[in-house]
Amino acid sequence: MLQKKGVYVIVGLILFFAVIHLAFPPEQHDRRTTITVMLGGIAFLLMTSSIILSTRLEVFEDWFAGLDRMYQVHRVAGVFAAITALVHFFGVPKELPEGVDPIANALFPSVPLGMLGLIFLVIGLFIALNRKIRYSRWRPTHKVMGLVYFLIIGHFMTAPGIFFERFSASGIILILAAAVGVVALVYSVFGMNKRTALPFEIEAVNALERATEVVLKPIDKMLDFKPGQFAFVEIEGKGWNEPHPFTISSAPGEDKLRFTMKVLGDWTRKVREELQPGGKVQVRGPYGRFDTMKAGKKQIWLAGGIGLTPFLSKVRAMEEGDDRQIHLVYAAREEQDAIFLDELKDHAARLGNVTLVPLFSDEGNFARVDMMKQKLPDPLNSYDYFMCGPSPMVTGITADLKKEGVSRDKIHTEAFEFR
Template sequence: MRLFGLILIAAASLVPLIWFAPLAAERDPVAVFSQYIGSAALILMGINQFIATRAPGLETVFGPLDRIYVLHKWLGVIAMVCLGLHDIIDAEMNGLRGGPLAGIAEDIGEVSLYGLLILVLASVITFIPYHLWKWSHRLIGIFFFMGAFHYFFIEKPFSNFDPLGLYVSAFCVLGLVSYVWMSLLRPMAPRGHGYKVSSVRHLGGLTEVELQPKGRGLKHKPGQFAFLAVKGSGLSEEHPFTLSSAPRDDRSLRFSVKDLGDYTRRLRRELKEGMEATVSGPFGHFSMPSGRDPQVWIGAGVGITPFLAFAESLKSADAGTVKLYYCVRERDDIPYAMDLERLAEEVGNLELVIVNSNEGVRLTPERIEADLGGGLRQAHVFFCGPVAMRKALKSGLVLKGLRASRFHFEEFEMRTGIGLNALAAWIWDKGIYAFEKRRAAKTQPAE
């Protein structure tokens, strides 16, 4: 996530204070604060609807798209906190004249609040099936429209045509236009590059899809991802997957898709050679640096896919020594091991190390440091895999001398929660501890 983009969002939500501060001196400051919080929530939601469009230039301002997904989640959470405060803190003021729709706007605002609250909670509770989450997520724009209606017609100490009113209205319009574009207009005119499925292979739990361009095709860098949509057979909804091949002269592409959910299982069953597809992108800034500094690549499970593209690109890259750790649970769950071993023999500067956890082997910061001969300070580390593993390795490697800016990763899970599972586990542990403590106190013999 880029600091510049975060500053822009913060500034956009703070600008209304220029107009709300004088109002607080003239009217009930608590009610004015409540109205400011409600306006800030609309501004954040309008921005959130816009960044969901994946419009060109967003990655320049906010960072790689995988980080934008994280930003999108947290903007939604912060907006809901603001709406909750707006609802709790009384925003009514004396001496205001409401229009004929003020009463209706009040009721619609309540519906909008609770509808958004339910949908945002559904977004961060990750055990809800993806297809249900995706369907419900589309309704957020409708409740946002209701929130904008509430703002336009509710009683407030300024006009919609005042500078403050126009400013907040602009973000409401931005959000509504973005929602209409994504829900209605974009599906009628899908963007992207036309492709045809040239081959489908099943490699253990992976579905490997090779695509040939129908036109000029997509140009990408190793490690980037793109959105794939297949025409027909219920596979037309876009889904993001890492491009597991290096750029080719004919711009053909390869995706290696893990069977993790309803869509990917359906893709495995129904995708056939000759089917037409649309690929949009590419996205992401997960790419190799220039120079000959040593590199460490860590791919866990399906997280190996960007490193397949990295390894293929070494044939034409002037890179230093590369050590690739392929972390798996089962010896049979390494479909690309032979391809990587062949590439390691061809390029010479790539060493493949398979780390099999079922054999009692774990990848640790100590092992990486030892394998590099203590040269962590000069190294670049690239990681793609589970979040817990990433955090453990990064913290350990930084403590041993790796520069934090040289630990590169992409968000392996774009749909993430907000720590509810960890919070529930903590509460459970504390409850069990308190229960055991009380029971021990009751059973302790009196002196």
């Protein structure tokens, strides 16, 4: 569930800027100019917030409940930045007021920079939200948004004083935001991989049913993580030029790092067919706040397909004597698709507090709230629910649980999408 602390910080910053801007407008502003310039400033602050979130700094994960939620806010902020920028563009006066010195208040280069920034912002947003574009093509084009950011900075820093006073109270806020945003942008594009990645060597590539398990051994030190967290995996070598996020399926304390990847597209298919032991991998992380230890004693873990991986790590890490009562519902198309099913059965028998419930759709068995209501020993609202799997499944079950009176703070999902 999204923690709202980070959202409140962003909204608070925007409200603070708006109040300052409206309280101390330049003397030469009419109402229209004041409002539309304010909207342009809000669009820039939203862009800055989006760039800061792309740094993936750990401090922000607690504010939003994980990197997955940070990227949700990152996308939403980008959308609202584009909408607000469009309103600013169509609403702001396009000509200087009569009697104003056109040389001292030249519209060049501010206007061309603003128009280019807006055009690239809208195009970039379209590309970012287009699921049909392959990740390998999407990722480098998304970096063009950094150019947009510099164009927008150039736009307001060269704007004529009749429209924007750089050293007014609200102008100083935007200049400070620009300074922070530029540092965050440079760090995101040029510094993050080298600063935080750990080197690993590929020990094994195990082909499973419609999935691949990649086993890594550390070259230097082991990644320190909690069960259910994920990391970005970047394979070194020609043709492996972008990192991908995957949940860690091994347990903390193991001397190897395991990732279980469903074969979904070109990259994961290439992993299955071409990846060989001995290769080098950079791993960056861990990320995520999908933490079952902070919930109540009665828990439902609902895994759909490859959504099993965070729960697999948790089960592997559990020790006998755990006082939680856990029902692990594992939904798959058919039994042969249920990877690690035998291992899960062994863990359930060993632990004693885990009830494994396999559900196979080809047998007519689906994860449904009405069936939970009938078969669970306690009322639905007495459990905490942790879900990871296909979006339609998670969305549908979440809606049905709410209808049954389960509060939103008892429903925990992993929004494992970064586009």
